[in-house]
Amino acid sequence: MEYLVDTQALIWWDAQPDRIGPKAFTIFSNQNNILYASHASIWEMAIKMRLGKLKLPMDLNRWVEEYIRDSGFILLPISLDAILHTQGLAMHHGDPFDRILISQAFVQGWPVLGSDSQWDAYGIERIW
Numbered sequence: 001m002e003y004l005v006d007t008q009a010l011i012w013w014d015a016q017p018d019r020i021g022p023k024a025f026t027i028f029s030n031q032n033n034i035l036y037a038s039h040a041s042i043w044e045m046a047i048k049m050r051l052g053k054l055k056l057p058m059d060l061n062r063w064v065e066e067y068i069r070d071s072g073f074i075l076l077p078i079s080l081d082a083i084l085h086t087q088g089l090a091m092h093h094g095d096p097f098d099r100i101l102i103s104q105a106f107v108q109g110w111p112v113l114g115s116d117s118q119w120d121a122y123g124i125e126r127i128w
Helices: 007-015 022-029 039-050 060-069 080-086 096-108 117-122
Strands: 002-005 034-038 074-076
Touching (some): 002 007, 007 060, 039 096, 060 074
């Protein structure tokens, strides 16, 4: 099955897998599942690193190459459909990165692996 991984879950799976919820942990652990990391997550991480709000054990370019690609995640570009879908989203959540991830999940029809319960208001399946 295919899943979109929220930015925080992506980071935790690498650095602190014990923080992953039990249902999501099972999905992450099953190599038959297809896990997508959005370009939006990489962009969000780049901004947070620049602002000093996120530290990784290596620079982001290397982390994407060594962790994302080598771990089998598939990078998901931001489609025009997902961008346009954000226009119709209610303002339950103001974070633009979360809003594009929510739209990507909706457009693709995939559940999201993530801990943010605010996403539940958008009618997508969130697993944690």
